[in-house]
Amino acid sequence: MTDNQQRPIPGATPDGSTYYDANAKAFFAETVAVDMTPLYARFLAHLPPAAAILDAGCGSGRDTLAFRQRGYALTALEPSAALARLAEAHCGLPVAVLRVQDIAWQERFDGIWACASLLHVPLAELPEVLRRLARALKPGGVLYASFKYGAGEREHGGRRFTDLDEAGLAALLRAVPELTVVETWTTADRRPGREGERWLNSVMAKRAEPIPRTSELPYR
Known part of the structure; x- marks a missing residue:
């Protein structure tokens, strides 16, 4: 069995918290200095000055600090x-x-930054998570999310992943009419030595009046 095949991982949790609790220092050191400036620009272009931002799954706190230094009002969860x-x-x-599955804010944030965090949410739970995030946004607010580029669910190295491509994101959002895609693009991983890995990035906006919801996934 290869590392990319699905297999049960003893102690693995859907949000990866067991893995990150055990590997916090190593993960912090690997990610805290990664330059995310180009992604910040795509997200912040949709926000007013001093906007209220939720960093949903803040990891090392790198992006929370970067947004705070730019004058935004930050709330962070991990x-x-x-x-x-x-x-x-x-x-x-x-x-x-706090898990993203458990947030309960109502129209609190101008923007939500979910960088490499929703990818640990099981596919079946993603529609409700996105609805919770949409409810936490003010009218017209925006959500940035990124996923490893691909299709389906897998477990690797003690963590589970939900991979998405453009078609997968479109299928997912058919169950979440509260959100509409503003732009979607792919990038290489910004960590040194991992440039061959691809990411799906998306900025989504909260609709003023959601269209009727279609059936929940099936996905693909």
């Missing part, structure tokens, strides 16, 4: 308690230990 502690020390803000 499901791994160990990683949340490191993120707090790095960004200088409290980080709630």
Whole structure:
């Protein structure tokens, strides 16, 4: 069996928190200095000055700090308690230990940044997670999300992944009429030595008046 084939991982959790609790320091060191400036520009172009941003799955706190330094008002969450502690020390803000499946804000944020975080949510749970994120956005607010480019669900190295391509994202959003795609694009991984890995990036906007919801996934 290869690493890319699906297989059960003892102790793996849907949000990856067990993995990140055990590997928090290594993950922090690997990701905290990665330059995400080009992705910030695509997201922030849709936000007003001093906008309220939720960093949903903040990891090392890298992006929370970057947005804070640019004058935005940040709220951060991270499901791994160990990683949340490191993120707090790095960004200088409290980080709630919380899963995206459990958020309950209503029209609180101008923008939500979900960089490489929703990819750990099981596919069957993604429609409801996206609805929760949409409810947390103010009218006209935007959501940025990124997924490893591909199709389907898999487990690798103690974490589960939901991979998406353009068709998969379109299928997913048919069950989430609260959101509409503003732009979608692919990028290479920005970590040194991993440039061969591809990512699907999307900015989605909250509709003023959602269209009727279609049937929940089937996906593909």
